[in-house]
Structures are given as C-alpha cells and as structure tokens.
C-alpha cells in the first residue's frame with residue numbers, strides 16, 4: 028500500500044488517520060499494545076497537560092526500550108496525582124524520593140544498573156518546572172555534566188502547581204501566580220532575565236536536548252524515541268498547560284499549547300551535543316495576544332484599558348525566540 | 361595482618377572488602393581521605409564491579425545512594441559536619457524508604473563559627489533521622505564496625521551511620537589488624553534487597569502515606585531499631601568468631617564492678633577517660649566507665665543495668681543541646697528513670713578542644729564529692745565569655761561575637777590545644 032508523506036501541521040483537530048501513515052510513523056498511543064505506563068484512574072485535573080504529556084512521553088519511552096524502563100520522580104503534581112498508596116498509576120518501576128533530587132536518584136539507578144550489567148534497562152527522571160529549574164537544578168546540572176545515562180523530562184507548567192500556583196523561575200513575565208499577584212505598579216510576575224533550562228542544558232553539550240508541547244504529541248513521541256537512541260544525559264523540556272493554575276478551560280489545553288508555539292513564545296527545537304539541529308517551524312506567526320487572552324493569569328493585561336506596553340514587551344520576547352531558534356522559515360522563491 | 365596505617369585508609373580498605381557497588385563522594389574535611397582512597401581503588405582497578413561517582417553536593421551523594429540502593433546495589437558514602445546537614449533531607453528519606461546505605465561520618469563540629477575539628481554536633485543533628493548510629497572508639501573498631509554495619513543495615517533494611525572522630529581517628533596512623541577478603545566474604549553475603557526497582561516486577565516506591573497509616577509505618581522503623589538491639593550483639597559475637605576480635609556491640613563497661621562513680625561517653629575520648637580511671641583506681645577510687653557504641657538504637661536496658669548500682673553518673677559528651685545542655689545525658693537519664701543517682705552532664709571537646717587527662721581528674725574528683733554543677737562546660741574560658749557578655753551589655757553594635765572573643769584570646773592557632 029502506498030503512503031503519502033504527511034506533515035503534522037493541520038490546525039483544528041490534528042487527527043491524522045493512522046491508516047495514512049507508515050506503520051513506523053504511527054503514534055505509539057494508537058497501538059493496541061501500548062504500555063499504559065501511567066494508567067487511567069489518577070487524580071489529575073480535567074485537561075491537565077502534565078498528565079497528557081507524561082502519558083505520551085512514557086509510553087513512547089517504554090516502546091523505545093521494550094518496556095525496560097525505570098522512572099525516578101520529583102515531588103509535584105505528577106507524583107501526587109498518580110499515587111498515593113495503595114493506589115498507583117505506574118505500570119513501570121517508579122520511585123519518588125524528594126522534590127529536588129530526581130536527577131541524582133536517576134543517576135544512582137543508572138549506576139546500579141551499570142554495575143549489574145543490565146545495560147538494556149534505561150532510566151528516565153521527571154519533575155515539574157519547579158523541581159527542575161529551581162530546587163533540583165544543582166542535581167540536574169551535575170547529572171548533565173557527568174553525562175549520566177538518564178533521560179530527564181521536565182513538565183513545564185510555569186509555576187509550582189502542586190502547592191497552589193506559586194511563581195517558579197519558569198513563570199513568564201506578567202503572569203499572575205499566588206506569589207506574583209496582579210496588584211501594584213507592575214502587576215504579575217517581573218520581567219526578569221528568564222531561565223530557559225533547555226539552553227542551559229545545551230551549554231552542557233549533552234548528547235540530546237529537545238523541547239516539545241502537548242499540542243504536537245506526535246512530535247513529542249518522536250523526540251522521546253530519538254532521545255532513547257543516545258546514551259548519556261538527555262533532556263526534554265515539555266510545555267504542559269495547567270488549566271487550574273493558568274485559568275484556562277480544560278478543553279483548551281491543546282489549543283493553548285499550540286498558541287505558545289505559533290506565537291513564538293515557546294520555541295520547539297532539538298539540539299545535539301550543544302548545537303541546534305532542528306526547529307519545528309511556525310507556519311504563520313500569531314500575535315501574542317491570541318495566546319495571552321484566553322488565560323486568566325494574564326487577564327490584568329486586557330479589559331477596558333489593555334496594557335499595550337506590557338504586551339509589546341512580551342511580543343518582543345516571542346520575536347526574539349523566532350530569530351534565535353529560526354522558527355519561521357524564510358520564503359524561497 | 362597487622363598494618364601501620366592511617367584510620368581513613370584502613371576504613372577505605374575495609375569498605376572495599378565489603379564489595380560496595382556504588383560509592384558516592386563529595387569532599388569535606390576530615391572525610392576526604394576515605395573517599396580519595398576508594399576512588400583510587402576503583403580507578404586503579406583494585407576495586408572492581410563498583411561505580412565511583414563524583415557528585416556535585418552531599419545532597420546528591422545521598423540521593424545517588426538512594427537510587428542505587430533502591431535498584432539493589434550496595435551503596436556507600438561518607439561525609440561530615442556541614443555535609444551531613446546539607447544532605448539531611450535525603451538522610452531522612454533514605455531511612456524512611458528503608459534503604460540499607462552505609463555512611464561514614466567523620467565527626468566534625470558544625471558552624472557558625474566554621475570549624476573543621478572534632479565533636480559530635482553533626483551526628484547528633486541526625487539522631488532522630490531513623491539511621492542507626494555506631495560510634496568507634498579506635499581505628500580498629502572503626503574498621504570493624506563498617507563491616508558489621510553492612511550486615512546490620514542489610515538484615516534490617518535500614519541505613520547505618522558509622523561515626524568516627526574527625527582527625528583523632530581519621531588522620532591517626534596506628535596499628536590495625538586488617539581482615540582478609542576471605543573473612544569478609546564469609547561474614548557478609550551479597551546484598552539481597554527487600555524491595556527493588558526492576559522492570560521484571562514493577563513496584564512503586566516512595567509514594568504518599570496519609571494519616572491512616574503514617575504512624576504505623578513510622579512505628580515499624582522504631583520496631584526495627586528495637587530488633588537491632590538484639591541483632592547488634594549477635595553480629596558482634598559472630599564477628600568475633602570470624603575475625604577473632606571483640607568489637608562492636610551496644611555498649612561496654614570498664615572497671616564498673618564496684619564503681620560508685622561511672623563515667624559515660626562515646627568515641628575516642630573513652631581512651632583518655634579509661635587512662636584517667638586507671639590512675640584513679642590506682643588511688644583506690646571506685647570509678648568505672650561505660651562506653652556507648654550504639655547510640656541509635658540506644659540500649660536503654662543495658663545502660664540501666666550498667667549504671668543502676670552507681671551513686672553518680674558523669675556523662676562526658678562532645679555535643680551541646682543549646683538551651684538545655686546534654687544530648688547523650690538526656691538519654692542516660694531516660695535509662696535511669698525511677699532510679700536516683702546524681703547525674704552530671706559535662707559538655708567537653710567542642711570544636712576540637714582537647715580533653716586532657718588533667719582536666720578529667722579534677723572533674724571526676726569534683727563529681728565524687730558531689731560538688732559538680734548539673735551542667736559543666738569542661739575547660740570553658742570564663743574570662744573570654746564574661747568579657748564578651750560585658751561588651752554586649754555596654755554597646756549595642758558590639759560586632760561579630762566570635763571575632764571579639766578571638767581578639768581576647770590572642771593568637772589563634774596555639775589555643776586549640
């Protein structure tokens with residue numbers, strides 16, 4: 028049967044009939060024998076991007092490793108909503124130790140597997156943005172620098188959700204969180220220097236770094252698969268909208284994630300050994316308002332008198348990403 | 361085989377004979393020589409089937425050990441002082457998860473003021489962490505305790521801290537009887553975990569436990585410590601059969617037969633105390649010593665049995681519970697509940713202050729006459745303290761206290777002894 032090349036940039040439903048695809052291009056989730064690494068019945072909020080992303084990422088990793096996978100998990104929503112004892116969603120060996128040590132625990136697991144000669148078993152560590160870019164950052168950087176054989180996945184919902192939506196170093200400028208309320212002269216989070224951990228991961232020149240969003244789950248699966256082709260430290264930074272923390276509708280999670288990409292606010296790319304090797308192009312750049320408006324955490328920017336100066340500064344950030352990561356393809360005649 | 365060897369090196373060689381599979385290291389004085397030696401053995405191919413990982417912090421060292429242990433590897437690390445505090449969250453986690461990690465603590469004071477010399481502030485800060493804590497009196501015992509520690513930890517699925525005095529033991533060269541690999545292998549079987557991360561049989565480790573069972577899970581840790589009270593003497597007896605040495609155990613009495621005064625202490629200072637007691641015995645004084653080897657679990661019954669006939673108990677401890685006084689002595693008091701000897705707390709040797717025989721003589725004689733304060737700071741320079749207190753009363757901006765006090769002391773280094 029002939030297959031036509033499929034490009035995954037349809038807008039709208041994003042459903043591409045699997046029958047149009049070559050078997051190897053089909054989504055892991057569409058397989059009847061997918062592992063269901065995070066089984067149903069967990070307690071995530073409706074429309075939780077983190078639950079969705081983790082499910083796709085881990086099932087893809089399970090497929091890539093023939094189910095020879097162990098996971099270390101930081102404290103956070105993912106840990107809490109998939110447990111507590113005696114219930115667990117995890118269909119793979121899984122360990123939670125602390126908030127800030129997932130990368131180091133994973134290093135220990137990988138070291139134990141190495142001495143035991145179990146090279147077929149692979150290790151994934153995962154944490155939220157707080158557990159990754161803040162409290163677990165030292166352990167993460169150490170793991171990168173030693174090039175330990177661990178895939179670390181950061182589920183970035185841009186705040187400390189599990190404790191009630193406080194600001195993290197991944198919270199974007201102007202966003203409302205419980206500790207950056209929309210009050211005073213400069214409502215919401217400050218415009219800081221930012222802390223984009225994928226770029227910091229690249230500075231370690233580890234074998235593989237990728238970003239992805241839950242808007243393009245096929246892209247996410249492919250990146251997890253690709254990550255598993257390398258030995259050494261690998262990092263995937265996954266953008267996962269949080270309806271509860273962002274004040275978005277549960278049914279909008281995918282749309283918001285797609286807008287983050289299409290405005291340029293969240294660049295999607297891959298890097299190998301410190302150098303960018305690909306970017307997911309934006310077909311038509313959208314103005315940042317389209318992304319900001321549906322989110323209550325940015326509501327103070329709009330209303331009767333929109334804060335165009337603040338919105339312009341956010342737009343600048345998007346434009347800079349587009350230039351920096353080459354997100355808009357130049358038209359060639 | 362007898363060998364003239366540095367304490368740290370002897371311990372490292374004993375650890376190597378225990379065939380650890382993952383060794384984590386982060387440097388801190390006075391622990392460094394132990395992990396350096398292990399690193400050398402792994403890199404040089406003398407210690408095989410072992411991953412030596414240079415981590416970026418003590419917090420990572422314990423976390424890597426946690427991951428390795430949960431994956432079924434025998435895991436070892438070492439630290440001291442600030443390092444132990446820096447890893448503290450993971451220290452509690454390791455015991456809560458029931459992972460039989462062995463860690464050397466080369467006991468050192470905690471700052472501020474920063475100080476690299478020996479006392480027990482570090483180990484004491486973790487006394488409720490759920491780790492078993494064994495204190496070595498000599499380098500021979502430090503070496504032996506490590507071998508016993510792996511057995512103990514793995515049988516109970518609980519971590520063990522082996523405490524040895526920084527510098528006084530870690531850096532001292534003395535003769536020790538090195539075991540053979542054969543002896544160690546006969547004593548310590550390969551690690552058989554109770555729980556393990558393995559795709560062949562997936563388990564979830566470390567999930568949340570609510571009020572419905574948290575007390576029971578925590579009680580189990582206590583029950584294991586109570587079980588350790590039986591196991592530690594058994595392991596020591598078995599050790600004696602295999603190695604011919606009587607080391608380890610819970611606690612040891614020295615010349616307490618008819619003693620009216622019993623001195624209780626831990627670690628290397630027991631040597632000085634025993635020398636002092638020998639001299640006092642020569643003078644016909646009825647004084648003896650109780651040395652505690654297992655501080656956690658604390659052998660309440662044994663301590664009570666050893667002290668119940670004494671008219672007075674003098675606890676000499678290298679730690680200070682600010683705001684009350686003693687730590688070891690509080691535990692000794694609990695052991696003596698309902699009995700009524702005089703109990704004296706003596707805080708001594710903080711930050712490496714030498715505990716001299718002379719001072720002990722004066723101290724013990726005062727105790728015998730029952731003219732000792734309930735809480736004594738051995739060889740405290742009241743002059744320096746009073747001057748600083750006066751300064752603080754007279755000026756608001758009195759400045760950094762430690763600097764002032766050292767100015768009063770005069771030249772610094774020579775005053776350590």
Ligand SMILES: Cc1ncc(C[n+]2csc(CCOP(=O)(O)OP(=O)(O)O)c2C)c(N)n1
Nearest residue numbers: 103104126155156157158186187188189190
């Ligand atoms: C040492 C420590 N500090 C603070 C906490 C409290 N805490 C638990 S989860 C969490 C927030 C997690 O945020 P993030 O890592 O972004 O994950 P999310 O819940 O957003 O997915 C915090 C602050 C903790 N458990 N441990």
Ligand code: SF4
Nearest residue numbers: 071072075104269271
């Ligand atoms: S708070 Fe956010 S991240 Fe947490 S479960 Fe709910 S939607 Fe998911």
Ligand SMILES: [Mg+2]
Nearest residue numbers: 155156186188
């Ligand atoms: Mg978060």
